[in-house]
Amino acid sequence: xxxxxxxxxxxxxxxxxxxxxxxxxxxxxxxxxxxxxxxxxxxxxxxxxxxxxxxxxxxxxxxxxxxxxxxxxxxxxxxxxxxxxxxxxxxxxxxxxxxxxxxxxxxxxxxxxxxxxxxxxxxxxxxxxxxxxxxxxxxxxxxxxxxxxxxxxxxxxxxxxxxxxxxxxxxxxxxxxxxxxxxxxxxxxxxxxxxxxxxxxxxxxxxxxxxxxxxxxxxxxxxxxxxxxxxxxxxxxxxxxxxxxxxxxxxxxxxxxxxxxxxxxxxxxxxxxxxxxxxxxxxxxxxxxxxxxxxxxxxxxxxxxxxxxxxxxxxxxxxxxxxxxxxxxxxxxxxxxxxxxxxxxxxxxxxxxxxxxxxxxxxxxxxxxxxxxxxxxxxxxxxxxxxxxxxxxxxxxxxxxxxxxxxxxxxxxxxxxxxxxxxxxxxxxxxxxxxxxxxxxxxxxxxxxxxxxxxxxxxxxxxxxxxxxxxxxxxxxxxxxxxxxxxxxxxxxxxxxxxxxxxxxxxxxxxxxxxxxxxxxxxxxxxxxxxxxxxxxxxxxxxxxxxxxxxxxxxxxxxxxxxxxxxxxxxxxxxxxxxxxxxxxxxxxxxxxxxxxxxxxxxxxxxxxxxxxxxxxxxxxxxxxxxxxxxxxxxxxxxxxxxxxxx
Numbered sequence: 001x002x003x004x005x006x007x008x009x010x011x012x013x014x015x016x017x018x019x020x021x022x023x024x025x026x027x028x029x030x031x032x033x034x035x036x037x038x039x040x041x042x043x044x045x046x047x048x049x050x051x052x053x054x055x056x057x058x059x060x061x062x063x064x065x066x067x068x069x070x071x072x073x074x075x076x077x078x079x080x081x082x083x084x085x086x087x088x089x090x091x092x093x094x095x096x097x098x099x100x101x102x103x104x105x106x107x108x109x110x111x112x113x114x115x116x117x118x119x120x121x122x123x124x125x126x127x128x129x130x131x132x133x134x135x136x137x138x139x140x141x142x143x144x145x146x147x148x149x150x151x152x153x154x155x156x157x158x159x160x161x162x163x164x165x166x167x168x169x170x171x172x173x174x175x176x177x178x179x180x181x182x183x184x185x186x187x188x189x190x191x192x193x194x195x196x197x198x199x200x201x202x203x204x205x206x207x208x209x210x211x212x213x214x215x216x217x218x219x220x221x222x223x224x225x226x227x228x229x230x231x232x233x234x235x236x237x238x239x240x241x242x243x244x245x246x247x248x249x250x251x252x253x254x255x256x257x258x259x260x261x262x263x264x265x266x267x268x269x270x271x272x273x274x275x276x277x278x279x280x281x282x283x284x285x286x287x288x289x290x291x292x293x294x295x296x297x298x299x300x301x302x303x304x305x306x307x308x309x310x311x312x313x314x315x316x317x318x319x320x321x322x323x324x325x326x327x328x329x330x331x332x333x334x335x336x337x338x339x340x341x342x343x344x345x346x347x348x349x350x351x352x353x354x355x356x357x358x359x360x361x362x363x364x365x366x367x368x369x370x371x372x373x374x375x376x377x378x379x380x381x382x383x384x385x386x387x388x389x390x391x392x393x394x395x396x397x398x399x400x401x402x403x404x405x406x407x408x409x410x411x412x413x414x415x416x417x418x419x420x421x422x423x424x425x426x427x428x429x430x431x432x433x434x435x436x437x438x439x440x441x442x443x444x445x446x447x448x449x450x451x452x453x454x455x456x457x458x459x460x461x462x463x464x465x466x467x468x469x470x471x472x473x474x475x476x477x478x479x480x481x482x483x484x485x486x487x488x489x490x491x492x493x494x495x496x497x498x499x500x501x502x503x504x505x506x507x508x509x510x511x512x513x514x515x516x517x518x519x520x521x522x523x524x525x526x527x528x529x530x531x532x533x534x535x536x537x538x539x540x541x542x543x544x545x546x547x548x549x550x551x552x553x554x555x556x557x558x559x560x561x562x563x564x565x566x567x568x569x570x571x572x573x574x575x576x577x578x579x580x581x582x583x584x585x586x587x588x589x590x591x592x593x594x595x596x597x598x599x600x601x602x603x604x605x606x607x608x609x610x611x612x613x614x615x616x617x618x619x620x621x622x623x624x625x626x627x628x629x630x631x632x633x634x635x636x637x638x639x640x641x642x643x644x645x646x647x
Contacts, residue, residue: 040083040126041175043345048173050074050137052182052213055170059226060190060207065157067144067169074137082138083174086125087167087220087346092295092333094341094352095410099144099153099168100125106142110135125347126174144169147291154291161227161244161290162189163283163302166220167346177344178216185219186210194230196242198222198281198300220346221297221334225283233258238279239265245286246307253310261323263373263643268327270642271369273459274466276335282323286310294322296329298469317380318530324375325366331462332362339473352407352429356499357479360403360433364441365458367434371639378639382625383527385438385511388431389518390540390623392506396557397425402502403432419568423557436498438510438635443494444487445634446513453638456486515633516625522590524622536582540621541589542599542614546572550580560616566603573609574602586620593619 051074058068075082088098108115108129115138120126129138146168147153156163164187172181188208189195195204199222201212214222227244231251235241241261245251261282269275281300285293286307295302303323309316338358340351367384370376392398406428418424441454461482465472476495483491498504508518520540524532535553536546543559544552550572555562566572575584576591576599588599592614599614627633632640 036122038122039120039128040085040123040347043177043348044175045177045344046180048176048181049076050079050173052184053172053216055166055183055185055219056188057164057169057186058188059157059162059164060188062157062159062162062190065146065148065155067146067157067164069140069142069144069169071140071171072137073140073171073173075131075135079131079135080133082129082131083120084127084129084138084140084171085174085345085347086127086171088125089343089346089348089350090167091221091350092297092329093410094350094355094407095414096349097410097414098125098346102145102147102153102168104143104145106140109139109141110137123347127171140171142169150291154293155289156291158246158287158289160229160246161225161285161287163285163290163293164224164226165302166223170216170219172216172345174345174347178220178346179218179344181216182213183216183219184210184213187224189226190228193226193228194232194244195224195226196230196232196240196281196283197224198277198279198297199224222300223283223295223297223302225285225302227285233261235262235265235282237265237269237275238277239282240280241282241284243284243286243310246289250286250307250311254313257310257313260374263641264324264327264369264375266643267369267372267641268331271328271365271372271455271458272331272463274331274463276330276465276467276469278467278469280327280330282327284323294326296326296333298330298334301326301329315530317377318383318527320375321366321370321381321384324370324373325362328362328365328369331458332365333358334471335469336462336472336474339475342471342473352409352411353404354474354476354479355407355427356403356429356433356436359427359430361437361454363430363434364437364454368638372641374641377526379526380530381527381639382516382635383525385435386518386525386623386625387527388435389506389508389511389625390520392432392435393518393623394540394543394556394559395422395425395428397421397423398428398432399503401425403429403436403499405502406432420555420557420562432507433499435507435510438638439498439507439513440483440491440494440510441638442510442513442634443489445637447487447489450634450637452486455642457482460485511625511635514635514638515628516635517628519624519626520621521624522620522622525624528622536585537622538585538589538620540623541618542616546582546585548582550585560614564612564614566601566612566614567605570603570605572601573604576600589616589620592617 054072056070086100088096090097108117110132115129117127117129146156191207195209199211203210225244229245229248231243233241243251277299283302285304288307292304293302303326305319309319338354340353343350367381371378371381406425409427445453480491538544539556543556543561545554547553552568552570555567572580575588578584592599601612603612
């Protein structure tokens with residue numbers, strides 16, 4: 001017994017020795033953290049005391065796509081330091097995406113003399129400028145170097161058009177709500193170009209346009225589209241369609257098709273029962289040269305489509321949803337906004353909670369208004385709903401990540417491409433949010449025997465204060481209260497389950513209650529068929545998407561291709577002994593259906609070439625929504641027009 005105890009004691013001593021020795025030998029230097037001292041003042045709801053800022057931009061250099069900026073910031077007497085901020089958190093981006101790296105050749109002057117300045121080492125969007133005694137204004141001069149190719153960022157200027165976004169090429173004084181900062185803007189454009197913006201008081205002399213003094217918040221919410229090939233149409237209700245294109249021929253919209261844009265305005269006003277703009281500019285670029293965009297503003301929206309979207313009307317049906325989505329945002333997202341997404345300036349972080357309302361419900365309304373107006377066919381819209389539902393049948397990321405959590409994805413991922421989006425999830429608050437709102441609409445329709453739907457919620461929640469184009473914020477309790485006013489239901493539990501809890505069933509209830517069902521066919525649905533020209537979507541069969549050359553652009557986690565080691569960046573060279581093309585791989589998938597024979601691929605990844613066998617036998621698969629029964633079902637009623645198009 002004693003012998004065993006001694007042995008145990010010895011063992012413990014041996015066990016402890018290395019720790020003691022290591023502790024004794026630890027002679028590393030151990031610095032202490034240097035405290036971070038905040039040097040940028042928080043925003044206060046007080047007027048900037050210096051007076052109105054003058055902002056002059058030369059946007060005429062289409063060869064180099066360089067915007068040259070001169071900004072004069074008056075300063076109050078006795079000012080010794082001026083802190084200027086470059087906008088970081090841009091409304092609608094849901095992330096700190098301000099393009100600071102494009103701001104170059106920065107200089108500050110007072111009375112023509114250069115001033116000392118330094119960038120804040122913590123908040124790098126802040127510039128601290130030393131102001132000499134007696135100076136009445138600081139003049140900032142810098143260049144915004146817009147990308148020349150897509151690998152550098154979104155292209156905003158081509159030789160035919162430009163999209164000027166004020167946040168990219170302006171600074172504002174720290175310490176104030178942006179609505180308390182006054183600005184007088186002007187821009188010089190290439191000769192002969194026409195210009196559109198929601199800004200008021202436009203005066204144009206030659207190729208220089210100026211606008212009335214406004215506040216910085218309204219300025220940043222009022223971007224500019226300008227171009228050599230330009231047309232403007234009155235859509236009624238003080239709404240204009242401002243078109244620009246790479247080529248003049250792409251502007252040739254027919255009266256019939258223009259009527260669908262007029263109907264969109266009518267349907268939007270009917271759905272929300274109000275307007276929250278005094279005038280509205282639907283800015284639309286038809287281009288493959290300038291970077292794509294869909295961004296909401298209160299009295300305008302930035303939109304882009306393929307160059308032939310209005311000329312090849314039927315073939316481009318899939319491409320026109322963006323304008324309905326962004327127009328709807330004037331009510332949902334701009335006028336009414338989640339409380340934590342509204343910020344007093346562009347420095348305070350925006351919080352992504354309730355994006356499933358801001359964007360999810362708006363995604364829903366974008367589809368509904370497009371179908372009601374005829375901007376897209378009903379079949380295309382059903383195809384989009386089918387795509388959302390079909391995708392979530394094969395989206396393993398839903399097992400660990402809630403829809404609510406994807407609201408933080410713009411900040412986490414910066415909207416960059418992902419190796420395995422199906423496992424990681426994307427910004428699913430858009431499309432899964434739309435499916436959840438479809439279910440809410442059908443619950444209300446079912447419970448009220450068709451008397452009410454989300455139209456009633458839209459009028460009650462987004463339609464308040466008709467004519468007001470300020471902002472009214474909300475929390476979830478406000479959403480639940482409005483829903484219950486339309487139809488009493490346990491909406492809190494509904495949201496907790498559908499939105500806040502991962503691992504839920506595929507969100508098909510709205511489709512099922514709406515009189516349709518998700519089915520799989522061997523041909524693409526109308527939406528998939530239309531957009532398939534630049535890629536081949538085999539995500540629902542072998543689990544990949546391919547570009548025209550057979551390169552894998554997306555791989556479904558745990559799908560047949562994934563399990564065979566076929567991942568993003570790999571290139572398919574041959575299929576069953578034949579050189580790759582889209583028809584060859586579709587034929588191989590069809591021939592393997594119901595057989596025991598694998599699909600044989602020759603794949604190149606980097607310098608290595610190997611044979612890959614895909615053990616897949618379920619054929620080609622694309623999601624469709626199929627009508628159940630006869631007569632008008634709930635989903636049909638939802639998508640039916642409310643008002644005819646204006647002649």
